Amino acid sequence: MFDLTWYGVKGGTSVFEVSNAVYDNKSVLKISSTVKSNSFISMFYPIKDVVETYVDMKNLQPYRYRSRQQEGSYRSDKEIIFDREKNLATFINHKSGGKRQVSEIKDGVHDPLSVVYFLRTIPLEAGQSVNIEVHDGKKSWTLVVLGLAKEKVEVPAGTFDTIKVKTLIKYEGLSVNKGDVIIWFTDDEVKMPVKMESKIKVGTITALLSEKHGTIEKQL
Secondary structure: OEEEEEOOEEOEEEEEEEEEEEEOOEEEEEEEEEEEEOHHHHOOOOEEEEEEEEEEOOOOOEEEEEEEEEEOOEEEEEEEEEEOOOOEEEEEEHHHOOEEEEEEOOOOOEOOOHHHHHHHHOOOOOOOEEEEEEEOOOOEEEEEEEEEEEEEEEEOOEEEEEEEEEEEEEEOOEEOOOOOEEEEEEOOOOOOEEEEEEEOOOOEEEEEEOOOOOOEEEEO
């Protein structure tokens, strides 16, 4: 469980869970993220986002991704079906009558949610970097992960030795200013995230681990 604040104000709840599942007669992992604003924030900007992905148990590459978003007046419901044998991704826009778009993808490509879990498997050290290909349905882009430093971090759940990493988005060879994300993972085999900072249009959102749990939960 995490405490997540913006200018010191709590805004709602977000839960990140991993469980065993079956997809297309395969044993897979289901990763889900649910974000919901609290009653105060909902008065002027209600948020309810539900995102899930079904990934291979060994390499964590996704087979199916779906994102349903309600943020203020904005609504989105999109799905991506990955054909790993043909290296194709079918994007389905459920808000546009199920309109489909098929794109070629590279081997090993991830979706916007599976890449978060995959990051934990990378043995990244300070001064090293790794590139991960991500496909969001309409385009593919490169996520550059930089190892910054080893730091001892104190959060409500305790004090941890961590590796601090920074993620950058690159598309068509140029850096895209979508806000850097900095994550502190425990410097061990588990690589549990204990702190996160994400820049947005106004300010920075900070998440601090407040309680260890079997699932990854973020308290906004």
